[in-house]
Amino acid sequence: LKSRKCAFSFSWYFLMLKSDGQDLHLKNLLILTVATKQTEGFQRFRRSAQFFNYKVQVLGLDEEWQGGDDENPAGGGQKVRLLKSALKQYADKEDLVILFIDSYDVLFASGPAELLKKFKQAKSKVVFSAENYIYPDRKLEAKYPQVRDGKRFLGSGGFIGYAPNLKKLVEEWKGHDDDSDQLFYTNVFLDPEKRVDQHVIGPSGCHVNDVLMKRALTLGVDAKNLPCPVMHNMANCLLQLQLNYLGNYIPQIWTFETGCTVCDEGLRSLTGFKDEALPMILIGIFIEQPTPFLSQFFLRLRNLHYPKQRIQLFIHNHEQHHLKQVDSFVKKHGKEYLAVKVIGPDDEVENAEARNLGMDLCRKDPDCDYYFSLDAEIVLKNTETLRILIEQNKLVIAPLVSRHEKLWSNFWGALSPDGYYARSEDYVDVVQRRRVGLWNVPYISSVYLVKAKALRLELDQGDLFRNGKLDADMAFCHNVRNQGVFMYLTNRHEFGHILSLENYQTTHLHNDLWQIFSNPEDWREKYIHENYTAALKGKLVEMPCPDVYWFPIFTDTACDELVEEMEHYGQWSTGDNTDSRIQGGYENVPTIDIHMNQIGFEREWYKFLLDYIAPITEKLYPGYYTKTQFELAFVVRYKPDEQPSLMPHHDASTFTINIALNRVGIDYEGGGCRFLRYNCSIRAPRKGWTLMHPGRLTHYHEGLPTTKGTRYIAVSFLDP
Numbered sequence: 157l158k159s160r161k162c163a164f165s166f167s168w169y170f171l172m173l174k175s176d177g178q179d180l181h182l183k184n185l186l187i188l189t190v191a192t193k194q195t196e197g198f199q200r201f202r203r204s205a206q207f208f209n210y211k212v213q214v215l216g217l218d219e220e221w222q223g224g225d226d227e228n229p230a231g232g233g234q235k236v237r238l239l240k241s242a243l244k245q246y247a248d249k250e251d252l253v254i255l256f257i258d259s260y261d262v263l264f265a266s267g268p269a270e271l272l273k274k275f276k277q278a279k280s281k282v283v284f285s286a287e288n289y290i291y292p293d294r295k296l297e298a299k300y301p302q303v304r305d306g307k308r309f310l311g312s313g314g315f316i317g318y319a320p321n322l323k324k325l326v327e328e329w330k331g332h333d334d335d336s337d338q339l340f341y342t343n344v345f346l347d348p349e350k351r352v353d354q355h356v357i358g359p360s361g362c363h364v365n366d367v368l369m370k371r372a373l374t375l376g377v378d379a380k381n382l383p384c385p386v387m388h389n390m391a392n393c394l395l396q397l398q399l400n401y402l403g404n405y406i407p408q409i410w411t412f413e414t415g416c417t418v419c420d421e422g423l424r425s426l427t428g429f430k431d432e433a434l435p436m437i438l439i440g441i442f443i444e445q446p447t448p449f450l451s452q453f454f455l456r457l458r459n460l461h462y463p464k465q466r467i468q469l470f471i472h473n474h475e476q477h478h479l480k481q482v483d484s485f486v487k488k489h490g491k492e493y494l495a496v497k498v499i500g501p502d503d504e505v506e507n508a509e510a511r512n513l514g515m516d517l518c519r520k521d522p523d524c525d526y527y528f529s530l531d532a533e534i535v536l537k538n539t540e541t542l543r544i545l546i547e548q549n550k551l552v553i554a555p556l557v558s559r560h561e562k563l564w565s566n567f568w569g570a571l572s573p574d575g576y577y578a579r580s581e582d583y584v585d586v587v588q589r590r591r592v593g594l595w596n597v598p599y600i601s602s603v604y605l606v607k608a609k610a611l612r613l614e615l616d617q618g619d620l621f622r623n624g625k626l627d628a629d630m631a632f633c634h635n636v637r638n639q640g641v642f643m644y645l646t647n648r649h650e651f652g653h654i655l656s657l658e659n660y661q662t663t664h665l666h667n668d669l670w671q672i673f674s675n676p677e678d679w680r681e682k683y684i685h686e687n688y689t690a691a692l693k694g695k696l697v698e699m700p701c702p703d704v705y706w707f708p709i710f711t712d713t714a715c716d717e718l719v720e721e722m723e724h725y726g727q728w729s730t731g732d733n734t735d736s737r738i739q740g741g742y743e744n745v746p747t748i749d750i751h752m753n754q755i756g757f758e759r760e761w762y763k764f765l766l767d768y769i770a771p772i773t774e775k776l777y778p779g780y781y782t783k784t785q786f787e788l789a790f791v792v793r794y795k796p797d798e799q800p801s802l803m804p805h806h807d808a809s810t811f812t813i814n815i816a817l818n819r820v821g822i823d824y825e826g827g828g829c830r831f832l833r834y835n836c837s838i839r840a841p842r843k844g845w846t847l848m849h850p851g852r853l854t855h856y857h858e859g860l861p862t863t864k865g866t867r868y869i870a871v872s873f874l875d876p
């Protein structure tokens with residue numbers, strides 16, 4: 157209520173009251189709804205009703221629901237029974253209009269006056285909502301009148317009519333609670349006599365969806381810059397119905413959640429909390445398949461801005477391949493956390509079971525306040541993520557993450573009728589953050605926060621990640637939806653992205669090096685020097701000798717992994733001239749080396765040269781456009797007792813790059829490079845920096861002797 161946003165919405169509220177003249181209509185309109193549980197959906201419905209001053213009577217609260225369920229949805233008879241009994245008291249109220257409507261998936265978008273006006277325009281005593289699909293008895297299709305446009309079939313999710321007419325409508329109900337209410341109303345509607353008699357106007361006469369339940373979607377406004385986009389549309393849009401909970405989970409173009417959450421429930425602010433008073437979070441980490449950049453993942457985990465003494469870790473690692481990385485993280489940093497539990501590949505726990513286990517740890521631990529599920533392929537760059545999510549104060553909430561520049565993300569905006577993915581109209585806008593807010597969605601995965609309170613109450617089943625043949629993620633969402641718990645997605649902040657796991661090879665020592673194609677941004681972050689960008693702008697580039705440029709290119713990690721990869725491969729050339737790997741005589745002087753193609757790194761190296769060397773070349777040698785073609789690219793090893801130096805030579809290249817892969821004074825002594833023509837030496841190469849110099853003709857040079865330790869350089873002869 158403190159926020160300006162709320163002030164804004166309230167002023168609209170009063171405006172609307174005035175123009176609507178609602179007082180007059182309040183007496184003549186009653187909303188009846190059946191809700192056996194006060195789910196989040198019901199609360200949303202009630203909030204919207206209160207907002208517009210609707211008079212609502214709730215039937216069946218705390219009654220056991222008998223009217224069918226998701227597996228056997230034909231039911232609904234209980235609703236008719238409750239309605240029938242409730243209508244008795246209104247039988248003689250001829251002017252009273254009653255809207256009987258579902259509440260879990262419905263909310264109001266405008267006031268009683270508008271609703272009554274539209275109802276009266278329909279000029280019928282009773283009006284039903286319409287559906288695109290016939291249900292539950294498809295054999296009745298032929299009996300349905302044709303419609304020119306709009307929806308053809310009757311839906312029982314909402315109908316409106318005069319009290320005496322409604323009473324008459326349900327009078328004949330003698331069914332059981334789990335009989336189909338929709339079939340009952342359909343039969344009334346399809347019986348010409350009854351239809352005329354009761355003036356039931358159904359789909360053929362009046363397309364309720366078009367008239368009464370105009371979807372907010374069609375009103376499309378650019379909501380981005382409005383504090384509460386909802387308010388602007390409300391006068392136009394009557395009632396938003398999510399007609400079919402599964403099939404038509406209407407994306408929240410507007411709801412009380414989007415844009416108005418501040419007004420809605422109030423944020424729970426964590427600022428001012430002492431560290432030790434922050435909620436305790438159990439983070440479930442799932443490494444379910446070979447995943448690149450796992451060391452970066454753990455690094456980001458450690459960097460999350462949240463006290464580690466308020467975090468417990470549950471790690472499920474399904475992959476032998478990652479044993480070492482997990483081990484090393486737990487050994488080095490496990491103690492910083494409140495507790496750590498690891499389930500490894502040898503425990504043979506499969507995905508769904510592991511996820512159930514992790515959640516259950518939090519559920520059963522009275523000190524656990526939140527459960528945060530995090531899959532290893534999620535690159536969570538926002539270090540404030542945990543705090544941001546907690547502050548939203550929702551039972552289940554996911555931060556939006558998506559593949560770089562792709563539409564693949566961790567949520568669905570809608571479900572298909574059979575419960576799989578369907579593209580919602582606003583999906584792209586939400587993924588690309590052209591619409592920003594807090595969205596109620598039917599499916600989330602990979603990273604989300606769940607209140608432990610909900611795990612102990614609404615989501616108390618221990619087996620949330622299983623449901624028939626559904627995958628664990630879909631089963632989870634299915635079960636959460638079934639419990640009437642809303643899943644939210646926030647894209648109010650940037651959180652990070654999802655790695656591509658396709659083409660991740662596990663045959664090398666440092667497999668991330670090979671990820672330059674699949675995950676170029678992550679590759680760059682891990683391997684390209686933080687000051688490369690500055691170098692690209694001409695800053696930090698040095699010229700230690702004429703036409704010899706020197707600039708940062710690799711991180712320490714890149715250098716280390718490349719060296720380790722070469723040593724792991726181990727087949728260093730002998731340094732004699734007859735080595736068969738020396739192709740076409742380009743390599744004038746033999747070195748102790750391993751070529752990129754020997755470790756299967758040719759394509760990747762070429763991509764690296766193209767993406768990172770070519771742009772800078774064109775900057776430094778204006779007018780020269782390189783294709784960064786190479787026939788020779790290799791790592792050279794210098795050792796005092798092996799090959800300490802290299803005699804003067806020309807390179808068989810137009811230009812050469814020479815990247816120092818380790819540190820003088822620490823890893824080796826001596827070394828360096830001398831350009832004879834200029835009598836100019838670079839004696840203290842910097843790790844991760846490259847020399848770039850013209851090859852044949854001018855830059856006759858020699859490798860100065862390494863006197864101690866081992867020196868490694870990565871050399872490429874470009875445009876031979």
Ligand SMILES: *[C@@H]1O[C@H](CO)[C@@H](O)[C@H](O)[C@H]1NC(C)=O
Nearest residue numbers: 685686687688690696708711
């Ligand atoms: C990048 O450049 C800045 C400014 O020159 C320097 O302070 C920083 O140490 C450099 N980063 C690395 C990794 O060398």
Ligand SMILES: *[C@@H]1O[C@H](CO)[C@@H](O)[C@H](O)[C@H]1NC(C)=O
Nearest residue numbers: 830831832833834835836837
């Ligand atoms: C090369 O430079 C060194 C010092 O940098 C100097 O001692 C030497 O005389 C120079 N040699 C020639 C041939 O100019």
